[in-house]
Amino acid sequence: MKGWWGRILRVDLSKKKAAVQEYDPEIAYKFIGGRGLAVKILWDEVKGVDPLGPDNKLIFAAGPYNGLPLPSSGKLVVAAKSPLTGGYGDGNLGTMASVHLRKAGYDALVVEGKSDKPVYIYVEDDDVHILSAGGLWGLSTFETERLLKEIHGKNLGVLTIGPAGENLVKYATIISQEGRSGGRPGMGAVMGSKKLKAVVIKGTKEIPVADPKELAKMSKESYNEILEKPGYEFWSRQGTMAALEWCQENGALPTRNFSDGYFELARLDDGYAMEAMKIEKRGCPYCNMPCGNVVLDSEAKKSELDYENVALLGPNLGIGHLGKVSVLNRMADELGIDTISLGNTLGFFMELSEKGIIKDGVKFGDYEGAKQLILDIAYRKGEYGNILAEGVRYASEKLGGKEIAMHVKGLEVSGYNCYAYPAMALAYGTSPIGAHHKDAWVIAWEIGTAPIEGESRQATEYKITYDPEKAGKVIELQRLRGGLFEVLTGCRLPWVEVGLDLQWYPKFLKAITGIDFTMEVVYEVADRVYALIRAYWVREYNGKWSKTMDYPPERWFKESLKSGPLKGAQLDPKKYDALLQEYYRLRGWDENGIPKKSTLRKLGLEDIIPELEKYTKLAE
Amino acid sequence: MALRIKLFGTLAHLAKTHELNIKLEREKPIGEILREYIPNYDKLKDVIIIVNGLRVNEEFLVKEGDEIKVFPVISGG
Numbered sequence: 001m002k003g004w005w006g007r008i009l010r011v012d013l014s015k016k017k018a019a020v021q022e023y024d025p026e027i028a029y030k031f032i033g034g035r036g037l038a039v040k041i042l043w044d045e046v047k048g049v050d051p052l053g054p055d056n057k058l059i060f061a062a063g064p065y066n067g068l069p070l071p072s073s074g075k076l077v078v079a080a081k082s083p084l085t086g087g088y089g090d091g092n093l094g095t096m097a098s099v100h101l102r103k104a105g106y107d108a109l110v111v112e113g114k115s116d117k118p119v120y121i122y123v124e125d126d127d128v129h130i131l132s133a134g135g136l137w138g139l140s141t142f143e144t145e146r147l148l149k150e151i152h153g154k155n156l157g158v159l160t161i162g163p164a165g166e167n168l169v170k171y172a173t174i175i176s177q178e179g180r181s182g183g184r185p186g187m188g189a190v191m192g193s194k195k196l197k198a199v200v201i202k203g204t205k206e207i208p209v210a211d212p213k214e215l216a217k218m219s220k221e222s223y224n225e226i227l228e229k230p231g232y233e234f235w236s237r238q239g240t241m242a243a244l245e246w247c248q249e250n251g252a253l254p255t256r257n258f259s260d261g262y263f264e265l266a267r268l269d270d271g272y273a274m275e276a277m278k279i280e281k282r283g284c285p286y287c288n289m290p291c292g293n294v295v296l297d298s299e300a301k302k303s304e305l306d307y308e309n310v311a312l313l314g315p316n317l318g319i320g321h322l323g324k325v326s327v328l329n330r331m332a333d334e335l336g337i338d339t340i341s342l343g344n345t346l347g348f349f350m351e352l353s354e355k356g357i358i359k360d361g362v363k364f365g366d367y368e369g370a371k372q373l374i375l376d377i378a379y380r381k382g383e384y385g386n387i388l389a390e391g392v393r394y395a396s397e398k399l400g401g402k403e404i405a406m407h408v409k410g411l412e413v414s415g416y417n418c419y420a421y422p423a424m425a426l427a428y429g430t431s432p433i434g435a436h437h438k439d440a441w442v443i444a445w446e447i448g449t450a451p452i453e454g455e456s457r458q459a460t461e462y463k464i465t466y467d468p469e470k471a472g473k474v475i476e477l478q479r480l481r482g483g484l485f486e487v488l489t490g491c492r493l494p495w496v497e498v499g500l501d502l503q504w505y506p507k508f509l510k511a512i513t514g515i516d517f518t519m520e521v522v523y524e525v526a527d528r529v530y531a532l533i534r535a536y537w538v539r540e541y542n543g544k545w546s547k548t549m550d551y552p553p554e555r556w557f558k559e560s561l562k563s564g565p566l567k568g569a570q571l572d573p574k575k576y577d578a579l580l581q582e583y584y585r586l587r588g589w590d591e592n593g594i595p596k597k598s599t600l601r602k603l604g605l606e607d608i609i610p611e612l613e614k615y616t617k618l619a620e
Numbered sequence: 621m622a623l624r625i626k627l628f629g630t631l632a633h634l635a636k637t638h639e640l641n642i643k644l645e646r647e648k649p650i651g652e653i654l655r656e657y658i659p660n661y662d663k664l665k666d667v668i669i670i671v672n673g674l675r676v677n678e679e680f681l682v683k684e685g686d687e688i689k690v691f692p693v694i695s696g697g
Contacts, residue, residue, distance in 0.1 A: 229663075230630070230634065230659075230660035230663045230664055231630050231664065231692075233630075233633060233634075234629060234630035234633035234634070235630070237633065238629075240697040242629045242630070242694060243694055243696065243697060245628060245629070246628065246629060246691060246692075246694050249628065249689070249691065250691075306697070307697055308697070416696065437696055437697070441695055441696025441697070443696065444668065444691075444693040444694055444695070444696075445693075447668055447675065448666060448667075448668035448675065448691075448693055458676055458677050458679055458680045459671065459674040459675070459676045459680060460674060460675050460676075461673070461674055461675075462674075462675055493697070496695040496696075496697070497694075497695060497697075499665055565673050
């Protein structure tokens with residue numbers, strides 16, 4: 001095979017052994033890599049286990065695109081059975097570990113078992129060591145990476161957890177390079193449960209590709225195309241932070257636990273506020289359009305900002321002060337916690353405090369209170385730290401407030417408020433890991449270009465519609481954002497944000513692997529991956545599955561936008577349900593969102609039918 | 621007639637202003653106006669034009685006193 005190594009590094013921390021597994025090339029062709037390889041391994045090997053027990057497996061999965069000098073290729077999927085949701089969990093982060101894993105001669109690293117003492121894994125090509133992390137346990141992610149680089153040198157990749165992962169916070173993530181974070185649904189906790197503090201990788205091999213000359217030519221051309229895009233300059237100025245002003249203007253900002261879509265102090269948190277404070281830019285390996293905008297926060301320390309971090313820790317908490325929001329963001333990165341779930345959970349707690357359900361709690365706008373809560377959560381201390389560390393679904397069951405808990409399948413909603421946007425609500429409802437915007441983002445399309453049946457006038461009022469076309473649009477985007485880019489794996493932002501031609505990617509795959517990957521083949525891989533992820537959820541939930549798992553938070557149906565031009569907007573549950581049924585119809589899933597047998601056969605997944613039928617009846 | 625057009629995001633960056641203040645002799649379709657003042661307008665993927673709270677297409681004739689906002693199509697990161 002060219003492009004793929006066909007090799008997975010397996011490290012067993014219980015047995016303290018490492019081995020190289022050569023995997024069947026058929027798996028490479030069917031799943032490509034990244035998220036596809038990860039779900040295949042989880043389906044085959046991680047069944048009915050305790051996510052924080054030794055039988056869960058922590059998978060670091062790359063694909064044929066990684067390790068090569070191609071646009072924004074420095075990304076790595078991290079996956080496991082999720083301790084937060086109980087289902088399929090993954091994330092993706094930019095890290096030198098992606099480059100080095102591939103240059104060390106592996107397509108993936110799978111960590112199994114559990115160490116009795118804190119350790120870290122050190123890989124240098126074929127040499128694999130399990131080393132003591134006694135002196136690192138308890139340290140922040142920043143400090144851990146700094147020390148590991150002092151010990152082993154700077155030219156390598158480092159992945160670490162912080163105190164949050166060590167303390168099994170359910171939305172702890174894995175951090176690299178002081179701010180790249182991945183694994184929202186608790187991949188950091190899985191790593192902590194194995195007493196694995198870090199993974200350090202150094203790779204020096206050359207990755208075998210089918211047509212190196214053509215690849216080098218395409219690399220140069222595609223990188224240049226990015227630089228010449230008209231949106232490049234503004235992207236360089238604000239990165240994803242441009243979304244804050246946009247959402248504020250369109251009633252999509254998560255404000256005060258998603259209770260409204262506008263924030264009166266948005267100007268103090270937005271991209272222009274960020275530009276006034278920016279001191280540095282950071283990016284992932286092999287990226288020429290870095291999105292990491294670094295500011296000095298209110299404690300004069302560096303904090304790397306993104307839209308999601310700021311939206312969930314700023315407007316969502318009623319804090320209109322970017323310097324302070326940046327402190328909260330940096331704390332999360334140092335402690336190794338997902339900023340989205342953290343901001344969402346804090347917002348939930350603040351609203352309970354405002355309502356008096358929590359006495360002497362922390363109210364909206366209380367920055368000092370928020371800081372203390374973050375520490376309480378990371379260290380599971382204080383009156384509420386332990387409860388909030390479990391996430392908003394559990395916290396609402398324990399404390400009350402289920403009607404204002406903003407999650408899907410137990411994963412907290414990210415930075416887009418959907419009272420007025422049914423297609424985006426569908427995107428959240430059907431995202432493979434729980435509420436996340438990665439797989440499909442459709443708000444601008446819903447406002448600007450979604451066709452409205454019967455409308456052909458020059459001027460139209462924005463109407464909340466549930467046209468079946470919206471289901472098709474969500475799937476179209478999931479095939480790319482959650483499919484193509486998650487199996488390559490590579491960053492979707494060159495295409496998503498500045499419009500790099502999508503046709504590059506099948507061409508890259510062909511030059512790397514020698515195989516003619518058309519977009520049709522890529523879509524089939526994506527559909528296969530989505531169906532297998534869905535099957536995994538159904539199995540791990542013991543067949544207790546229904547369409548309500550794909551419903552967005554009830555707040556968007558029961559309440560409405562309180563201010564702005566879209567005041568009064570809310571979603572309609574019956575119409576949402578019809579849209580969801582259309583989504584299932586297009587995917588070939590039954591009325592409960594379970595893949596039909598004919599669909600599984602069509603996608604080459606017939607081998608999972610006997611297993612899945614043990615848990616639930618499958619439609620034909 | 622005098623027109624005020626609010627620009628957002630990359631559109632404001634390209635036009636080098638957050639607000640266009642234009643004097644027109646006669647009515648013009650909004651698309652034509654934007655094409656004139658925003659460099660590389662045609663290379664951008666779509667814009668969203670809102671006039672007095674209504675979404676309009678590029679042929680729409682804007683007039684004095686209209687509240688005009690033009691947004692880029694962002695893709696949510």
